[in-house]
Amino acid sequence: MSKRPxxxxxxxxxxxxxxxxxxxxxxxxxxxxxxVSARIQQLASERNYxxxxxxxxxxxxxxxxxxxxxxxxxxxxxxxxxxGIESIAxxxxxxxxxxxxxxxxxxxxxxxxxxxxxxxxxxIACLSQETTSFSHFEPLLxxxxxxxxxxxxxxxxxxxxxxANNEEAAYQITRHFVENGCRKIAYISGPSQLNISQQRIQGxxxxxxxxxxxxxxxxxxxxxxxxxxxxxxxxxxxxxxxRPDAIFGxxxxxxxxxxxxxxxxxxxIPEDIAxxxxxxxxxxxxxxxxxxxxxxxxxEIGQEAARLFFRQIDxxxxxxVQSILKTKLVVRKSSQRKP
Amino acid sequence: MSKRPxxxxxxxxxxxxxxxxxxxxxxxxxxxxxxVSARIQQLASERNYxxxxxxxxxxxxxxxxxxxxxxxxxxxxxxxxxxGIESIAxxxxxxxxxxxxxxxxxxxxxxxxxxxxxxxxxxIACLSQETTSFSHFEPLLxxxxxxxxxxxxxxxxxxxxxxANNEEAAYQITRHFVENGCRKIAYISGPSQLNISQQRIQGxxxxxxxxxxxxxxxxxxxxxxxxxxxxxxxxxxxxxxxRPDAIFGxxxxxxxxxxxxxxxxxxxIPEDIAxxxxxxxxxxxxxxxxxxxxxxxxxEIGQEAARLFFRQIDxxxxxxVQSILKTKLVVRKSSQRKP
DNA sequence: ATCACTTGCGCAAAGGTTTCCGCAAAGCAT
DNA sequence: ATGCTTTGCGGAAACCTTTGCGCAAGTGAT
Numbered sequence: 182m183s184k185r186p187x188x189x190x191x192x193x194x195x196x197x198x199x200x201x202x203x204x205x206x207x208x209x210x211x212x213x214x215x216x217v218s219a220r221i222q223q224l225a226s227e228r229n230y231x232x233x234x235x236x237x238x239x240x241x242x243x244x245x246x247x248x249x250x251x252x253x254x255x256x257x258x259x260x261x262x263x264x265g266i267e268s269i270a271x272x273x274x275x276x277x278x279x280x281x282x283x284x285x286x287x288x289x290x291x292x293x294x295x296x297x298x299x300x301x302x303x304x305i306a307c308l309s310q311e312t313t314s315f316s317h318f319e320p321l322l323x324x325x326x327x328x329x330x331x332x333x334x335x336x337x338x339x340x341x342x343x344x345a346n347n348e349e350a351a352y353q354i355t356r357h358f359v360e361n362g363c364r365k366i367a368y369i370s371g372p373s374q375l376n377i378s379q380q381r382i383q384g385x386x387x388x389x390x391x392x393x394x395x396x397x398x399x400x401x402x403x404x405x406x407x408x409x410x411x412x413x414x415x416x417x418x419x420x421x422x423x424r425p426d427a428i429f430g431x432x433x434x435x436x437x438x439x440x441x442x443x444x445x446x447x448x449x450i451p452e453d454i455a456x457x458x459x460x461x462x463x464x465x466x467x468x469x470x471x472x473x474x475x476x477x478x479x480x481e482i483g484q485e486a487a488r489l490f491f492r493q494i495d496x497x498x499x500x501x502v503q504s505i506l507k508t509k510l511v512v513r514k515s516s517q518r519k520p
Numbered sequence: 521m522s523k524r525p526x527x528x529x530x531x532x533x534x535x536x537x538x539x540x541x542x543x544x545x546x547x548x549x550x551x552x553x554x555x556v557s558a559r560i561q562q563l564a565s566e567r568n569y570x571x572x573x574x575x576x577x578x579x580x581x582x583x584x585x586x587x588x589x590x591x592x593x594x595x596x597x598x599x600x601x602x603x604g605i606e607s608i609a610x611x612x613x614x615x616x617x618x619x620x621x622x623x624x625x626x627x628x629x630x631x632x633x634x635x636x637x638x639x640x641x642x643x644i645a646c647l648s649q650e651t652t653s654f655s656h657f658e659p660l661l662x663x664x665x666x667x668x669x670x671x672x673x674x675x676x677x678x679x680x681x682x683x684a685n686n687e688e689a690a691y692q693i694t695r696h697f698v699e700n701g702c703r704k705i706a707y708i709s710g711p712s713q714l715n716i717s718q719q720r721i722q723g724x725x726x727x728x729x730x731x732x733x734x735x736x737x738x739x740x741x742x743x744x745x746x747x748x749x750x751x752x753x754x755x756x757x758x759x760x761x762x763r764p765d766a767i768f769g770x771x772x773x774x775x776x777x778x779x780x781x782x783x784x785x786x787x788x789i790p791e792d793i794a795x796x797x798x799x800x801x802x803x804x805x806x807x808x809x810x811x812x813x814x815x816x817x818x819x820e821i822g823q824e825a826a827r828l829f830f831r832q833i834d835x836x837x838x839x840x841v842q843s844i845l846k847t848k849l850v851v852r853k854s855s856q857r858k859p
Numbered sequence: 860a861t862c863a864c865t866t867g868c869g870c871a872a873a874g875g876t877t878t879c880c881g882c883a884a885a886g887c888a889t
Numbered sequence: 890a891t892g893c894t895t896t897g898c899g900g901a902a903a904c905c906t907t908t909g910c911g912c913a914a915g916t917g918a919t
Contacts, residue, residue, distance in 0.1 A: 190876095239875080241876090281603070538868070
């Protein structure tokens with residue numbers, strides 16, 4: 182087995198002083214004489230002493246751990262958000278424990294239970310796409326543990342959250358399509374229980390309305406955010422007697438699946454069909470044609486979620502807030518029909 | 521503040537028995553009578569008791585935490601490996617603490633220090649590209665803490681590691697180029713201190729040699745794995761009086777940067793220049809033309825690294841092993857000149 | 860009735876840290 | 890010289906769990 186790290190007791194014994202004296206000396210407590218303090222501090226640094234976080238956690242009843250639940254870790258979107266969370270957590274000396282729900286409610290429940298058992302001080306989460314009821318988050322609320330949702334959120338009246346300006350972004354996309362001469366604008370949405378699906382549909386419909394276009398239900402497809410369903414949804418759209426001249430995909434997976442299917446059929450982007458995704462920088466620039474998209478400030482979403490988390494740590498009784506972050510429509514080749 | 525989770529003491533007091541009785545009852549110790557045991561177990565489940573991991577950790581001197589250091593979290597390659605590590609860790613009831621070095625040695629050192637201070641039971645790491653000396657890993661070895669490297673490794677005589685069959689893969693790529701009629705095969709490598717750079721160069725050169733081609737130093741470029749340097753390296757190759765007819769990029773970033781630069785100059789892939797990357801499934805299929813590449817078994821790399829980690833936990837004195845995982849050359853459009 | 864043994868439970872220590880309190884010695888004022 | 894405050898340090902409890910040991914009551918045999 183590995184050697185035990187040096188403890189206060191070890192230092193105390195070696196110097197012939199008491200444990201409390203060592204403890205105080207290391208925090209420059211005025212009760213300790215400068216000479217003793219100096220000897221203790223030197224030995225501590227020689228021996229590479231660092232306080233045992235388990236002991237501190239036990240005493241102070243805090244673990245300095247944040248549980249983070251994401252639907253999928255292996256994705257630019259979520260890993261970038263996690264990166265943002267971590268950057269803020271680090272500043273406050275907190276560590277994060279990541280748990281992936283793999284888009285399953287069951288795993289989401291499990292994750293909460295496991296994280297709670299590990300005594301995290303609270304949780305930052307993004308709902309799985311299956312999640313329709315939220316009772317498994319109640320134990321957190323009951324125990325007054327900090328809880329923050331991001332992107333896919335719920336119970337916004339009781340829980341702080343950070344989201345993108347989904348409605349506005351979808352509205353912009355629709356207008357952009359129209360300005361580029363599109364008239365039959367389709368939208369491939371996600372599970373209807375997700376706030377992001379709902380909000381983007383609303384923006385999409387407002388855009389159509391304000392541009393004097395009627396909403397055609399055939400142009401509003403839905404899928405479960407998997408590549409295969411997204412491909413099928415695209416196929417359904419392309420098979421329509423009145424083929425759309427623009428498609429707007431709710432996220433990365435959907436947009437790329439749509440792109441592949443459109444190309445597979447020998448249709449041109451953007452000439453035959455303009456395409457826009459809700460996605461992030463890296464992927465969008467790598468594909469051909471480069472994908473016009475709504476870029477999420479993913480890193481900032483993570484940072485903001487962490488800030489809201491610490492707001493609850495610092496002010497447990499503060500009312501929940503909803504932080505809405507601005508996205509940006511980055512126009513690239515996939516939607517540009519006019520110069 | 522949040523309410524304290526229920527402890528053995530709480531249960532004991534409520535039932536008028538001692539703490540040790542409660543503890544034993546919950547593990548079905550034969551010393552406890554069935555009646556008492558039943559009462560205790562029922563109350564425990566009612567109150568949702570779960571043992572405090574800090575107390576257990578303090579007692580057993582183990583935290584059930586593994587530190588994981590990656591050069592960059594926001595990447596399919598690493599997040600997928602992490603996912604693999606987590607899948608094995610979970611089976612053993614371990615949690616992982618992720619730390620990103622951001623390709624900086626300084627941050628790598630910091631990460632090690634932080635993880636050690638958090639009392640992780642060991643570390644699984646991938647070296648930053650800046651790392652040339654390895655003394656910051658010594659404290660782990662000195663304290664006999666489990667350590668496993670993956671992908672970018674070092675001190676393989678003393679530390680277990682898991683890598684891809686880099687030499688063989690690079691060899692296959694070279695042969696594949698030749699079989700598709702390429703003769704001037706270029707390679708854009710990474711920092712020379714990395715094992716992956718070295719091994720792939722060796723396979724590349726063996727391939728050239730066995731195919732009767734001479735190694736031209738002008739065709740061997742180096743970069744720091746950033747997009748900008750990769751683009752410059754590509755530019756240098758394309759500016760050569762004898763332009764290469766094939767380029768082999770050491771990883772994702774490099775391959776995509778090369779692709780963009782080649783396209784920007786109006787050259788065709790694969791007709792003018794065949795291109796192959798060392799990358800993973802998702803990205804390769806999304807670009808146009810689809811990128812022929814060596815796919816890493818990323819999830820399995822993570823799993824294997826975790827297995828080697830637990831091997832050290834279980835058998836602290838077992839000698840280090842190096843696990844070499846097979847990659848696969850997946851031929852797509854970017855390198856196919858012949859049908 | 861006595862002894863030996865089993866059954867069923869409690870006590871206490873250990874793991875590392877912080878912090879309230881107590882206590883001795885030294886310093887100062889009267 | 891006496892009383893008071895300050896200075897500088899140690900003792901011990903608390904956080905929660907596991908486990909070796911001790912101890913009482915009960916069981917069975919002689």
